[in-house]
Amino acid sequence: MGAEIAHINILESNKVAQLALPRLGFNYVRRFLELRLDMEKTRWPDMEQSPLQYRHLKQGEEELLTAVQNSSFTGTWGFSPNTLADIVFRLNIGSRSPEDVVLAYDGDNAIGYCWTETASDLTSNTARDMGRISMIGIVPAYQGRGFGKWVLMGGLAQLKKRGLPAIELTVDSQNKAACSLYKSAGFKVRTGSFWYEKPVN
Numbered sequence: 001m002g003a004e005i006a007h008i009n010i011l012e013s014n015k016v017a018q019l020a021l022p023r024l025g026f027n028y029v030r031r032f033l034e035l036r037l038d039m040e041k042t043r044w045p046d047m048e049q050s051p052l053q054y055r056h057l058k059q060g061e062e063e064l065l066t067a068v069q070n071s072s073f074t075g076t077w078g079f080s081p082n083t084l085a086d087i088v089f090r091l092n093i094g095s096r097s098p099e100d101v102v103l104a105y106d107g108d109n110a111i112g113y114c115w116t117e118t119a120s121d122l123t124s125n126t127a128r129d130m131g132r133i134s135m136i137g138i139v140p141a142y143q144g145r146g147f148g149k150w151v152l153m154g155g156l157a158q159l160k161k162r163g164l165p166a167i168e169l170t171v172d173s174q175n176k177a178a179c180s181l182y183k184s185a186g187f188k189v190r191t192g193s194f195w196y197e198k199p200v201n
Helices: 016-022 062-073 084-091 147-161 176-184
Strands: 004-009 029-040 055-056 101-106 109-120 131-138 166-172 188-199
Touching: 004 016, 016 029, 016 188, 029 176, 062 084, 062 101, 062 109, 062 131, 101 147, 109 147, 131 147, 147 176, 166 176
Parallel strands: 131 166
Antiparallel strands: 004 188, 029 166, 029 188, 055 101, 101 109, 109 131
16 A cells, blocks of 8 residues: 555553554554533633634535645644545545535635534443544644634534534644643543554555
8 A cells, every 4th residue: 555654543541452562563652632522511702703704615625625634734743645535535424524524714715624523422321422523624824823713613613503412522642732722612631542653664
């Protein structure tokens, strides 16, 4: 496949894998946090004060999302640029659709997106759906300027309309800006996971 590095992600409670992976040549590189937001306890800002406008991604705009995503994450750990085919595939897995992606605009410029989804809560004894933010991206020119809050709120507002009890997401513990943003929005650490990597070429 031409890959140079193999990555493996395990729950931090998986002690067996933590012992086995180094013996197989894998090195620990990152800790990610699993966060959860209780929707009933969330304080919502007045979305009319948002400096951004929002809309759903439309069928046929996959190239736009590909460009915004690749621009947003270039240079970040573990990110490999997506092709148009990658994005089209991911948008159409199972019950997913382009409407799961909330685009954020400053005037005519798409400056970021929040990719939402609904998933079953496998940690609960009762069958219920949970909301999930699978990815948030903001183009470089708008990073570090406070727009992350409003891109996040655009995605949470969509999930709120579905009546979901809680929202989950995963974040790199070394991404201090993102961790601070999610904490300020009310997300709490639920558990964590470890990433290991190994050169394969």
